[in-house]
Amino acid sequence: MSDKDKRCNGWDLDMVMPELPAQGRWRGGPMTRRLRAGPETLVWHPGEGDRTIALGDGVATLRLEDTDLTLAQIHAAIEADPAGAAPRLGLGEIVTQGVSGRLRLGAETLRFEGLARIVIGGFSPYPARRPE
Known part of the structure; x- marks a missing residue:
């Protein structure tokens, strides 16, 4: 095999770029896991x-979507188990590392264990999903 190829201005592309480039967000690969919500985020x-x-x-x-609550109100609504750690407010999130407990939002209850953080998302462009 020669270093020259007449089709590509005299360069053999296998010599210039022997491996495939890292896959971007449109083809899948490692970039996709960072840009899109994966199974590690529950909405x-x-x-x-x-x-x-x-x-x-x-x-x-x-990630709590379509709520009218602030982080401080959600932090106050968390009932942590007495044997575990207490949740604390962080910058734009509630840090729940090592916390097990429940979060009461109206008539609904979210029980959790093993979460790292709770964040507030925006409002969805779809009609409200709240029960009438």
Whole structure:
């Protein structure tokens, strides 16, 4: 095999670029895991009912969508188990590392264990999913 190829201005592309480039976000690959919400993020809307997030579910972030509550109000609504750690407010998130307990939002209860953080998302462009 020669270093020259007449089709590509005299360069053999296998010599210039022997490996495939890293895959971008449109073809899949490592970039996709960073840009898109994966199984480690659980999105919850009011009206979806009670939910239990266990330690082995692989969920690290709980994102609450379409809520009118602030982080301080959600932090006050968390009932942590007395044997575990207490949740604390962080910058734009509630840090729940090592916390097990429940979060009551109206008539709905989210039980969790093994979460790293709770964040608030925006409002969805779809009609409200709250029960009438």
